[in-house]
Amino acid sequence: MCLYKSILLTILSTSALAASLSAGTVEGVLTFEKRNPYVGLAYFSDANDGGPDVCGTLDQKDKAFSKLLVVGKEGCEIKFHNSDDTDHNIFANDLESGVNFDVGLIPPGGDSSTVVNWNAGRLVRVGCKIHPKMVSYIANLPTSRYAIVEFEEGQLETRFAVADVDDSSVAFELVLQPLDRISVSIASGETKTVDVTYKGKVFGTLTLTR
């Protein structure tokens, strides 16, 4: 083996070792007593990495939004598209976050967008005024250490994982729509179980392992 190759391999294996020691996966198990929430977002609010590089897009097809939740960091432009052959609309009138917008009609094949400019960590509910059953959420996500939690209909247990979490990040947040926000401090080597609640009433449990 030539010297350069051997040096390169040494650097690669050293950095791989460093990564495995300093970064880890945080796993969560959610159980619900009667029914599951609509969608969830798990993230570390103290990761301080500036947020995801890619800004989310939301399509409308077969009178439904293509995703239950899209994420983007502060200031990024979430793009909307209409893939149906009927008109759609996208609006937000979110009392909790105070976010209010309406992009008007989006004709078949049309595009629109909105800029993420609300509080970090907030999920904003969006809908279509023409089709009231269409619901999605847009999150202002301040970190790339996150997981979107999805549920099958009637599913009472769900697992998720947030990968590559640095040891210095401990501030775990879980937003389950429409349940109460969960904030837990979780350090390396810890396991914690907390109640999942809705307006203070127990709805299920969350177990975090790190």
Ligand SMILES: [Cu+2]
């Ligand atoms: Cu619509």
